[in-house]
Amino acid sequence: MRIERPKRKLEAVGLTPLIDMIFLLLLFFLLGSDFVRFSQSQLAPPRGTGGTEGMSQPAIITLNETGRVQWNGVAVTRPQLQARAADLVDTDAEQLFVVMPAAAAEVQQVVGVMDDLAEAGARAVTLERDVFDIDLSDF
Amino acid sequence: MKIDRPRRKFKTIDLLPLINVVFLLILFVLIAGRPTTDHPNEIEVALSTQEAAYIAAPFSVRLGADDKFYLAGNAPKSLSEIAAQVAQTGIGAQGLAVELIADRRAHAAALMDFRQAMAKAGVGEIRIKTEFAPEQGHGN
Numbered sequence: 001m002r003i004e005r006p007k008r009k010l011e012a013v014g015l016t017p018l019i020d021m022i023f024l025l026l027l028f029f030l031l032g033s034d035f036v037r038f039s040q041s042q043l044a045p046p047r048g049t050g051g052t053e054g055m056s057q058p059a060i061i062t063l064n065e066t067g068r069v070q071w072n073g074v075a076v077t078r079p080q081l082q083a084r085a086a087d088l089v090d091t092d093a094e095q096l097f098v099v100m101p102a103a104a105a106e107v108q109q110v111v112g113v114m115d116d117l118a119e120a121g122a123r124a125v126t127l128e129r130d131v132f133d134i135d136l137s138d139f
Numbered sequence: 140m141k142i143d144r145p146r147r148k149f150k151t152i153d154l155l156p157l158i159n160v161v162f163l164l165i166l167f168v169l170i171a172g173r174p175t176t177d178h179p180n181e182i183e184v185a186l187s188t189q190e191a192a193y194i195a196a197p198f199s200v201r202l203g204a205d206d207k208f209y210l211a212g213n214a215p216k217s218l219s220e221i222a223a224q225v226a227q228t229g230i231g232a233q234g235l236a237v238e239l240i241a242d243r244r245a246h247a248a249a250l251m252d253f254r255q256a257m258a259k260a261g262v263g264e265i266r267i268k269t270e271f272a273p274e275q276g277h278g279n
Binding site for chain 2: 017020021024027028031036037038039040041042043044045063101102103104105106107108110111114115118119127128129
């Protein structure tokens with residue numbers, strides 16, 4: 001006698017829950033991942049400590065609290081600053097740049113100037129107090 | 140006469156919508172509970188157009204938007220305390236760098252004070268931690 005097996009029913013796989021789950025997983029990984037890339041700006045040792053001994057005179061860049069920049073006492077725009085810095089670096093790769101930010105200037109503005117100098121190829125950038133902010137008790 | 144009530148059908152609970160909702164709740168909590176910065180003390184580091192490989196220094200100091208300095212905890216430290224710790228760890232003597240995780244809204248005066256204190260403690264190189272943002276203007 002032939003016994004008939006009950007036939008298996010083929011159930012259709014629901015695509016909607018699958019898509020739901022894929023989207024949720026995608027969202028999870030998108031939000032869970034951290035895309036922030038950190039970098040760093042390097043400050044050379046202060047003048048007179050023997051860390052950076054450039055052959056040429058240091059270029060003095062002053063930065064006021066509004067973000068305006070002066071190059072050796074002359075007001076310049078940021079592109080001009082970059083161009084002048086690049087000229088100096090072409091002559092002397094170890095040219096020292098001294099940034100003198102005003103006390104009220106923000107760190108972001110200081111980093112901005114340092115970025116401009118780095119863009120021009122400057123390798124030795126240091127910070128000094130603005131002459132108007134120097135505390136004589138330090139001496 | 141006996142009236143037959145229609146029998147209630149017991150439906151099985153579908154688990155998939157439940158899982159979907161639970162995942163959505165997890166996502167909501169993840170987003171809502173996400174800290175706004177990657178650093179303690181609500182520090183938002185300065186944005187930089189320069190991409191330099193980030194190397195963590197052995198000693199790092201945080202500078203908050205309030206121009207106060209912090210080490211590991213949440214209590215502000217004076218620069219003399221920080222300089223004493225730097226001297227104790229011998230970082231200056233070994234020629235190592237000190238990392239400054241400075242808030243972009245902090246003022247240059249604090250930065251200069253830190254620079255001076257570190258120079259006195261014998262530290263030559265200071266690295267300011269920044270966030271690489273290629274399209275970022277500097278707000279000038």
